[in-house]
Amino acid sequence: MIGFGETAVRCSASGCNDAADWRVNWRNPRIHSADRVKVWLACDAHRRTLDDYLTTRGFPTIVTALDEVPELVPDRA
Numbered sequence: 001m002i003g004f005g006e007t008a009v010r011c012s013a014s015g016c017n018d019a020a021d022w023r024v025n026w027r028n029p030r031i032h033s034a035d036r037v038k039v040w041l042a043c044d045a046h047r048r049t050l051d052d053y054l055t056t057r058g059f060p061t062i063v064t065a066l067d068e069v070p071e072l073v074p075d076r077a
């Protein structure tokens, strides 16, 4: 999982070194079961970018605050 013990968590967007404020929780339904949660961290500016990237690929996502960990990412309706 994510190293929250580090001094700062950084945005997962390539080339971005900003502190992350959001978790973009996602899953690839073809290879992950429903309780498997992958995480990208995002700054305010990239929260939408990363979510859109995953959504475009048909992956279910849930964006939460950094300290809010979802138990699962349900399939899209």
Ligand SMILES: [Zn+2]
Binding pocket: 011, 012, 013, 016, 017, 018, 042, 043, 044, 045, 046
């Ligand atoms: Zn960023």
